[in-house]
Amino acid sequence: MNYLIIPIIVFGLIILISSFFIVKQQTAAIIERFGRFQSIRQSGLQLKIPLVDRIAGRLSLKIQQLDVIVETKTKDDVFVRLKVSVQYKVIKIKVEDAFYKLDYPHDQITSYVFDVVRAEVPKMILDDVFLKKDDIAIAVKSELNDAMQDYGYDIIKTLVTDIDPDAQVKEAMNRINAADREKTAAQYEGDAARILIVEKAKAEAESKRLQGQGIADQRREIARGLEESVEVLNKVGINSQEASALIVVTQHYDTLQAIGQETNSNLILLPNSPQAGSQMLNDMVASFTASNQIGEAMKNAKKDEDKDE
Template sequence: MPTMCQDNVFVQLICTIQYRVVKENADDAFYELQNPQQQIQAYVFDVVRAIVPRMNLDDLFEQKNDVAKAVLEELEKVMGDYGYSIEHILMVDIIPDAAVRKAMNEINAAQRLQLASVYKGEAEKILLVKKAEAEAEAKYLSGVGIAKQRQAITDGLRENILNFSHSVSGTSAKEVMDLIMVTQYFDTIKELGEGSKNTTVFIPHGPGHVRDISEQIRDGMMQASSSNV
């Protein structure tokens, strides 16, 4: 049955009606109405067209059961006098105009796209935060590892100096340190030469330069020790 809502939207309502003849009033049902189906349909149209124009389309979808209940109550009062009992009314479907359905679908699609964009933005935000946290944690662990490595090197050098001083009489800690620095210097030169992916590196080389390097390192260590005191 076609009708119009309060917001000027034409809709088509489809409903099913279950009714039966009351056994005690079978004579009335047979003689009073010539076409009961047409009479029921007319009453349904009358009730629907009285209720639906007072409702918006959204309200109609939400309250379709209330519309069916109002139709049922009206039919029970009217058709009961003719020997009919209205058992049940079901509002099967509400079909708006095609243009309105298209607009409703577009609105729904736009809302879902907007919601999807919000979720996507939140997900990207979480990924960026987690990535930043992971990078910060990696840098922290790298710093801890480097600090432990340097501490281990320092402890090893200290132990080597003490062992060498005890094993070879007449040697001072400075002489042992110079010897270790020379050894490490040549090990570094060797690694630079053996590396397959190393680029050309120009460094000063000679006995005097080795002494200068050891003095610079020793001075740096002494300055660091004095600053910690």
């Protein structure tokens, strides 16, 4: 009799222990009774009827992510691969639908992603695919939400995380971008060179203006000095012609002295005889006299023409 008690006690303990089970945090357990849905158990220590109830399955209530890679063609006939990341979770109050209505949620989500992407991308050129990737993600989320809500799944977010065109297309795009950058660089270099030329011309013009102003000031001062010299000489009884001759001779010998002070000079002043100053003055006076005579003759001729008219 004792031999029967021990197995009965052990069996009873096993049955008692099997009546309790633990459900982890962010997990739901589905309980069936004789093969029929009985209840949903949340996290914590739970109790079920031994040999009658069983745990049919467990579903995670955490947010999950599924990455779907879709290859399709754009409007400008470029093949491109898009990586779409879908974040989803089981709706807590629809655990029964999520468990019984859909065996493979990953396959279902993948099918909808393929359908939406291959409907949207062929409407766009390649550049628009990069610019409007958020619009593609929104379209995928909207379609998935409408479909997956009935199966107990909530689509949290969809992201187009990668756009990978064909290798030859990427190479061509890189060449185009490089050419555009070189063109921009050339334009900047041209603008810089043009600015340098303009500024250099302005500097040269300003230099010439200042140089001319300096020469004019120098000649003005020379003329003023000559005028003062003639006035001083006139006061001591030397007439204008004699004063002019004296000034010319003085400047002539000053120039010779300045040349002589320079070492290694190859400059020769011609003429350099003692009579050179007087000869230059006579030539200047003769030139001025001839010029005045020609001017007077032209004035008289014009007056005669006016009278004849």
